[in-house]
Amino acid sequence: MVEQRQSFLPRAGLLVALGILIPFVTGHGFGMAGNILLPMHFTVLLSGFLLGPPGGLLVGVMTPILSSLLTGMPPAFPMLPAMVGELGTYGLATGALWQRGKGLYISLLGAMVLGRVVHALLMACFIAWQGKAIGFSLLFFLVQGIPGTVLQLVLLPVILRRLGLERPAATETDPCRPTPAVLQKGNDFMETLIQEQMEQILHHGQSIALIKNHNVIFTDRSRGVMPLLKLLDQQPELLRDALVVDKIIG
Numbered sequence: 001m002v003e004q005r006q007s008f009l010p011r012a013g014l015l016v017a018l019g020i021l022i023p024f025v026t027g028h029g030f031g032m033a034g035n036i037l038l039p040m041h042f043t044v045l046l047s048g049f050l051l052g053p054p055g056g057l058l059v060g061v062m063t064p065i066l067s068s069l070l071t072g073m074p075p076a077f078p079m080l081p082a083m084v085g086e087l088g089t090y091g092l093a094t095g096a097l098w099q100r101g102k103g104l105y106i107s108l109l110g111a112m113v114l115g116r117v118v119h120a121l122l123m124a125c126f127i128a129w130q131g132k133a134i135g136f137s138l139l140f141f142l143v144q145g146i147p148g149t150v151l152q153l154v155l156l157p158v159i160l161r162r163l164g165l166e167r168p169a170a171t172e173t174d175p176c177r178p179t180p181a182v183l184q185k186g187n188d189f190m191e192t193l194i195q196e197q198m199e200q201i202l203h204h205g206q207s208i209a210l211i212k213n214h215n216v217i218f219t220d221r222s223r224g225v226m227p228l229l230k231l232l233d234q235q236p237e238l239l240r241d242a243l244v245v246d247k248i249i250g
Helices: 002-029 039-071 079-099 104-129 135-144 146-162 180-203 226-234
Strands: 208-212 215-220 243-246
Touching: 002 039, 039 079, 039 104, 039 146, 079 104, 104 146, 208 226, 215 226
Parallel strands: none
Antiparallel strands: 208 215, 208 243
16 A cells, blocks of 8 residues: 555656646747647546546646646636646546546547536536627637647557556456455455464564465564564565565554
8 A cells, every 4th residue: 555655646746747847848838739739638648547547636636726826827717627627537537447447549538528528518607607608619619629639549549558558457357357255355364364463473472474475484583673674684585575564663
């Protein structure tokens, strides 16, 4: 769990930073209109694949907010709330579709359609609230982003394949994937084994135990963190793929 959090935060931070930097460079450096190429959308769509639905939602919401605060783009109203809704939907939907076993293009297209619908509905509400006619202005918004959408469909699958994400995660019908009952049984066994080792440590004077392949492969009664330091120095190979139960560090 700690390792997942440690890898999640740098990835999310990097994707948010790129989502701010890329539109700034393409807009101010090359004069490319963001509402046509949609550069901020690339990293948000990537986040859904790389971080899952919650991470994709987080990156999708934070990127336009921080970009607006730091660079002034998108403008605070009405574009910022509309883009927060759109990009948040992108990240959430891409991650959800991918985790459900959908392919690259289905996940991308599904997220794009949902995101654009959310954006269009929000913009329609803002336009109507201002007392203006919706019609052609909303249609123009949907059409002007076509070049960026095409680029996303061309470039993102290439990037994702380079990152090793060629296939979606195994679905429940995948015979190679353990069933929930099997996974739960394995988890229960490991929890029982860990609890037994903790009891051994607390009641029998042991200070550390190593568990690998559901078997206890090492114990030590030395005090403090010396057993763990000794392992790191003399037998580091024992720690590979092993679960460590330690009186000091847990």
